[in-house]
Amino acid sequence: MPWAHSSLFVLASLLGGSTTAYEATHPAIYAGTYEIRLCHGSCAEAAYFTGTLVLFEQPLRDSQGHAFRAELDREPVNGCFVRVQTSTDEHAYVGSRGYFSWAVQDGAAYFQLARSPDGGYGVSLKLVPKGLRGTGRIWVDAVGLADPDSPAVPPDVVIADRLGAADIKQCPPPPEPVMHQVGQPRR
Secondary structure, eight states, X not given: OHHXXXXXXXXXXXXXXXXXXXXXXXXXXXXXXXXXXXXXXXXXXXXXXXXXXXXXXXOOBOTTOOBEEOTTOSSOOOEEEEEEXXXXXXXXXXXXXXXXXXXXXXXXXXXXXXXXXXXXXXXEEEEETTEEEEEEEEEEOOTTOSOTTSOOOOOEEEEEEEEESOOGGGSOOOOTTTOEETTSOOO
């Protein structure tokens, strides 16, 4: 039965390798609770979105240990947000609260605060001494929707000041229709 031991070793190696891969794209240094502001242009004047952002080091799990994913998201949920203030800005594409999956891509944490089948609002943030800084941008994946002659919309400025460790109490209750167990068929 030497093959049984070698098969178990291969399985253990593969399982161990996936943890390392997850840690490589989800560095613990990003995990935390942040005050987040989204601004058109400089945030010196006013933010059109202010709220709390939480990035977790690991995917969120229920009491049975099942990871969840948000609607239209391929990866397990490991972040949440709650808007605490907004102006009447008609371009506030982000909802009042939600869950998402974040990962580091090209040296920045990337996640989507809004998502639909043909668009969303993506955020890209880099580490700075006070927290995270970067940009947010609405994206649309619908043919013929955008006028090719219209000027490009500049990205929003996104500022996330670190408040402390990742705190699940800052997240909204997960809405049942939005959360799905990973590996389970959707209802």
